[in-house]
Amino acid sequence: MNKIYPYKRKVYYYETDKMSIMHHSNYIRILEETRISILNQAGKPFEEIEALGILMPVLSVDCQYKSPLRFDDEFTVYPKIVKFNGTIMELDYRIVNSTTGKLCAEGHSTHCFTDTSLKPIRTKSKFPEIYRIFNDCYESEITD
Amino acid sequence: MNKIYPYKRKVYYYETDKMSIMHHSNYIRILEETRISILNQAGKPFEEIEALGILMPVLSVDCQYKSPLRFDDEFTVYPKIVKFNGTIMELDYRIVNSTTGKLCAEGHSTHCFTDTSLKPIRTKSKFPEIYRIFNDCYESEITD
Amino acid sequence: MNKIYPYKRKVYYYETDKMSIMHHSNYIRILEETRISILNQAGKPFEEIEALGILMPVLSVDCQYKSPLRFDDEFTVYPKIVKFNGTIMELDYRIVNSTTGKLCAEGHSTHCFTDTSLKPIRTKSKFPEIYRIFNDCYESEITD
Amino acid sequence: MNKIYPYKRKVYYYETDKMSIMHHSNYIRILEETRISILNQAGKPFEEIEALGILMPVLSVDCQYKSPLRFDDEFTVYPKIVKFNGTIMELDYRIVNSTTGKLCAEGHSTHCFTDTSLKPIRTKSKFPEIYRIFNDCYESEITD
Numbered sequence: 001m002n003k004i005y006p007y008k009r010k011v012y013y014y015e016t017d018k019m020s021i022m023h024h025s026n027y028i029r030i031l032e033e034t035r036i037s038i039l040n041q042a043g044k045p046f047e048e049i050e051a052l053g054i055l056m057p058v059l060s061v062d063c064q065y066k067s068p069l070r071f072d073d074e075f076t077v078y079p080k081i082v083k084f085n086g087t088i089m090e091l092d093y094r095i096v097n098s099t100t101g102k103l104c105a106e107g108h109s110t111h112c113f114t115d116t117s118l119k120p121i122r123t124k125s126k127f128p129e130i131y132r133i134f135n136d137c138y139e140s141e142i143t144d
Numbered sequence: 145m146n147k148i149y150p151y152k153r154k155v156y157y158y159e160t161d162k163m164s165i166m167h168h169s170n171y172i173r174i175l176e177e178t179r180i181s182i183l184n185q186a187g188k189p190f191e192e193i194e195a196l197g198i199l200m201p202v203l204s205v206d207c208q209y210k211s212p213l214r215f216d217d218e219f220t221v222y223p224k225i226v227k228f229n230g231t232i233m234e235l236d237y238r239i240v241n242s243t244t245g246k247l248c249a250e251g252h253s254t255h256c257f258t259d260t261s262l263k264p265i266r267t268k269s270k271f272p273e274i275y276r277i278f279n280d281c282y283e284s285e286i287t288d
Numbered sequence: 289m290n291k292i293y294p295y296k297r298k299v300y301y302y303e304t305d306k307m308s309i310m311h312h313s314n315y316i317r318i319l320e321e322t323r324i325s326i327l328n329q330a331g332k333p334f335e336e337i338e339a340l341g342i343l344m345p346v347l348s349v350d351c352q353y354k355s356p357l358r359f360d361d362e363f364t365v366y367p368k369i370v371k372f373n374g375t376i377m378e379l380d381y382r383i384v385n386s387t388t389g390k391l392c393a394e395g396h397s398t399h400c401f402t403d404t405s406l407k408p409i410r411t412k413s414k415f416p417e418i419y420r421i422f423n424d425c426y427e428s429e430i431t432d
Numbered sequence: 433m434n435k436i437y438p439y440k441r442k443v444y445y446y447e448t449d450k451m452s453i454m455h456h457s458n459y460i461r462i463l464e465e466t467r468i469s470i471l472n473q474a475g476k477p478f479e480e481i482e483a484l485g486i487l488m489p490v491l492s493v494d495c496q497y498k499s500p501l502r503f504d505d506e507f508t509v510y511p512k513i514v515k516f517n518g519t520i521m522e523l524d525y526r527i528v529n530s531t532t533g534k535l536c537a538e539g540h541s542t543h544c545f546t547d548t549s550l551k552p553i554r555t556k557s558k559f560p561e562i563y564r565i566f567n568d569c570y571e572s573e574i575t576d
Binding site for chain 4: 156157158173176177180184189190191215216
Binding site for chain 2: 307309312313314316317320343345346347348349350351352353356406
């Protein structure tokens with residue numbers, strides 16, 4: 001795979017709060033949806049990765065909120081793997097209002113590849129196919 | 145145990161939606177919180193029940209919405225086990241605004257006791273202690 | 289509009305619970321996503337309806353769980369408006385696993401058309417265009 | 433007020449995911465619950481602040497995950513206002529397993545005081561009572 005397509009959907013009604021904007025916690029969930037989308041594009045659904053006994057817990061997450069998304073707004077998430085060494089992976093994300101093109105939020109997440117007891121593993125030696133898939137994504141361009 | 149104490153908490157900000165009321169799906173989650181509270185009161189945390197290999201999937205749920213709850217409103221849930229035969233359990237719930245006493249919602253849920261492969265089990269013969277705990281709750285009064 | 293297309297998406301990771309199935313409360317949210325989808329298909333986004341000062345609070349909801357959905361399963365929701373008189377609307381829903389065709393859940397919801405103070409309104413006389421849109425949906429066929 | 437009491441509750445079942453741990457997005461929601469708790473302790477419920485036409489949107493949030501919380505674990509959140517100038521407020525949070533004392537997560541959030549059109553305001557001159565309440569919290573000790 002050489003291209004990562006961005007992830008798109010609309011804001012659900014239940015994701016809004018009484019300020020009439022998408023609640024800030026939901027952006028964190030959207031980052032996860034986007035990661036899952038990358039793996040599906042790479043032909044390796046997360047389900048299959050977990051079936052190999054590999055977990056990818058989140059070590060950290062952060063998000064800067066720039067401009068609110070509202071109910072039924074379509075947004076596009078541009079993810080980019082900015083670090084990958086076989087054990088640790090870091091991603092940057094830009095969440096953009098699909099209609100206006102306005103930047104809504106920027107996020108970042110750090111993940112560790114672990115076994116089911118949450119002990120870190122080196123995918124390069126233990127799961128070379130998995131290593132290759134993420135490494136390909138690492139070097140990929142994001143394309144609209 | 146002969147008394148079931150009602151379950152109380154306040155509405156969280158993230159539970160509101162753009163109508164400025166608690167989103168209707170969150171009431172279904174509150175019914176679950178209330179069930180967990182009953183078991184903790186009965187001295188048998190749900191965690192211990194699952195550790196025995198018993199699951200209690202939800203077979204059905206319904207809720208009638210009478211008067212909206214809003215951010216930071218304290219509510220009280222009065223649960224009542226209305227059917228229990230060792231395999232199937234049904235509960236009624238009344239969710240009341242703690243301050244005004246106004247009825248906010250009425251709910252009902254049906255559950256099955258199963259093994260980890262989701263096959264129904266008879267707790268009366270296989271897990272008599274569990275049967276006794278739920279049967280005691282079944283006959284209990286709800287007390288403020 | 290004479291056809292209502294079903295609503296499809298996949299189960300998100302954060303919608304699963306420790307039983308490794310989609311948490312039962314999320315089905316209630318999916319019913320809402322489906323209603324929004326019907327309105328978008330009818331050319332009248334819910335956003336525009338709310339802009340007219342019309343709210344559609346949920347009066348009741350129920351769901352029967354038949355077979356669990358799991359992470360990344362694609363599901364299809366077949367909605368049907370089974371009652372509409374201009375003030376009250378009732379819908380039935382069938383949630384099906386898109387891959388296996390297995391029925392996962394059946395739901396039902398009741399809604400009232402109200403003004404912003406949550407007082408019921410007759411759309412037939414006060415908002416005839418809105419009445420017409422829902423009445424068209426009422427008589428529509430669901431088509432794959 | 434000179435003391436801020438920490439915020440405590442247990443992990444709900446619906447907050448777990450298929451890794452059997454609390455989903456990472458829910459920590460962000462817990463930070464919000466904790467902020468609301470501080471204001472209630474300060475005698476100025478968030479509801480009253482919003483009634484004055486003051487909003488406090490989240491500008492940024494981050495969280496480092498150290499050790500997972502599981503279903504029904506009780507956790508304690510120790511919040512601390514680490515910056516306050518009347519317009520911008522920043523908080524640090526430590527989320528600890530109440531039973532084991534183990535650090536589960538560390539968070540940080542940044543907020544802006546705005547009017548209802550999301551334009552920043554100086555509380556010191558425009559809402560001196562609100563300024564005083566947050567400034568008192570700013571200088572407060574966290575006490576178990």
